[in-house]
Amino acid sequence: MATYRHITVTYTHQGRVAVVTLQRPEVRNAFNAEMMQELIDAFQTLHQSSQLHAVVLTGAGPIFCAGADIRMMQESVHYSEEQNREDALRLSDLMRVINTCPCPVVGRVSGAAMGGGVGLVAVCDIVIAAADTRFALSEVKLGIAPAAISPYVLRKIGETHARALFVTGERFTAERARQIGLVHVVVPAEQLDTALESTLKELLSSAPQAMRVCKTLATTVGQMPSEEAREYTAATIARLRTSPEGQEGLTAFLEKRTPKWTMHEEEKM
CATH class of the missing domain: 3.90.226.10 (2-enoyl-CoA Hydratase; Chain A, domain 1)
Incomplete structure (x- = not known):
């Protein structure tokens, strides 16, 4: 730094x-x-x-x-x-x-x-x-x-x-x-x-890549025409659901466990 x-x-x-x-x-x-x-x-x-x-x-x-x-x-x-x-x-x-x-x-x-x-x-x-x-x-x-x-x-x-x-x-x-x-x-x-x-x-309990997408949604979707927003948001959720974070988050929820991204680095080793 x-x-x-x-x-x-x-x-x-x-x-x-x-x-x-x-x-x-x-x-x-x-x-x-x-x-x-x-x-x-x-x-x-x-x-x-x-x-x-x-x-x-x-x-x-x-x-x-x-x-x-x-x-x-x-x-x-x-x-x-x-x-x-x-x-x-x-x-x-x-x-x-x-x-x-x-x-x-x-x-x-x-x-x-x-x-x-x-x-x-x-x-x-x-x-x-x-x-x-x-x-x-x-x-x-x-x-x-x-x-x-x-x-x-x-x-x-x-x-x-x-x-x-x-x-x-x-x-x-x-x-x-x-x-x-x-x-x-x-x-x-x-x-x-x-x-x-x-x-x-x-x-810290939120998925880091998903947070970035959420911030982009908050700052951009409101300014889009409705049809553009419809397509953009559908593509966004489809991409997230198939991403490593999305798969881990949904799996952790179904298995009633904590997602891996909430673990400290020393806990992952």
């Missing part, structure tokens, strides 16, 4: 879970160009790991992510329009590479998620947040807009909430984030890791 300056990538649960941690707590894990590129590189590497059951995205220290780094914003004041376009495309690339991660991405969110930090939350498949976390799409307060992250935020919260939160830039609670679909689970801060482990336990 590559060495990064502003993030860390570690593995847990016999290598079946990767943990990507933002490592700039002194600036509330705010983005700079280096961090964004490191995240892109790390997730591109994780895309290639076929046995991962999950990737956890979190931040070091009490704050998940405060959005753009102040120094980065200061520099952007002097950028040309083309330089600003390139900067926005880097953020867009980051959102896309996390959003398209083949296995589920679980957000462990605490403290605050502001601006681009909300974008990171939006591209996670499952989000667990501490109850005292505060969120804001605060770009409008700086005379700009959440443009690069908007496709992903809109898919999560819908137009009606985006119309309000994009233009006010107001702060909102974790409970409101849950109500609008940005967050899935809200727990007291001291229970955050317990809730994360509970979610990982569920994911």
